[in-house]
Amino acid sequence: GNAEESAAISRVVAPLSSEFKQYHEAAIQEVGRRPPPRPAASSSEPDRPQLLVVEDHEELRAFIVKSLAEQYEIFEAADGNAGLLIASERLPDLILSDLMMPGLDGIELCQQLKASPQTAAIPFVLLTARSDIETRLQGLTHGADDYVLKPFHVDELRARLDVQLR
Numbered sequence: 001g002n003a004e005e006s007a008a009i010s011r012v013v014a015p016l017s018s019e020f021k022q023y024h025e026a027a028i029q030e031v032g033r034r035p036p037p038r039p040a041a042s043s044s045e046p047d048r049p050q051l052l053v054v055e056d057h058e059e060l061r062a063f064i065v066k067s068l069a070e071q072y073e074i075f076e077a078a079d080g081n082a083g084l085l086i087a088s089e090r091l092p093d094l095i096l097s098d099l100m101m102p103g104l105d106g107i108e109l110c111q112q113l114k115a116s117p118q119t120a121a122i123p124f125v126l127l128t129a130r131s132d133i134e135t136r137l138q139g140l141t142h143g144a145d146d147y148v149l150k151p152f153h154v155d156e157l158r159a160r161l162d163v164q165l166r
Helices: 002-033 058-068 080-090 106-115 133-141 154-165
Strands: 050-054 073-077 094-098 124-128 146-149
Touching: 050 058, 050 080, 058 073, 058 154, 073 080, 080 094, 080 106, 094 106, 094 154, 106 124, 106 133, 124 133, 124 154, 133 146, 146 154
Parallel strands: 050 073, 050 094, 094 124, 124 146
Antiparallel strands: none
């Protein structure tokens, strides 16, 4: 009955328990031998400014990230709602956002970020294929600091972003 069952369980559990104890002690010793974790950026490497890229077109977002990865530490958002959340949490040095996106568009994102004391000072650059003056003025009057037209040249994009950080 119960005594036999208990004895059978003990025969199985006791070796496992001692094996676990040995493993646990070895793991603690191993952790003690490891060098302390390295800080993300070494002191010889200057901190790169943080850039939030908000773009719903996946290939374009990947291209922008790849093109700017050496100059910036980059956060990515696939839409305005995610961009708002990341901007509020991470407080990047600069934001590059597409204008036309599902949900919260670039102008609404810009308005919300510029209305918050926490994020109001972050330079905001709109990226759009719409070159009409009404759209550009709408972006600028709602707080955008600059406008980059698609298709863009990477060197121009870099220059415009650099100007915003001065």
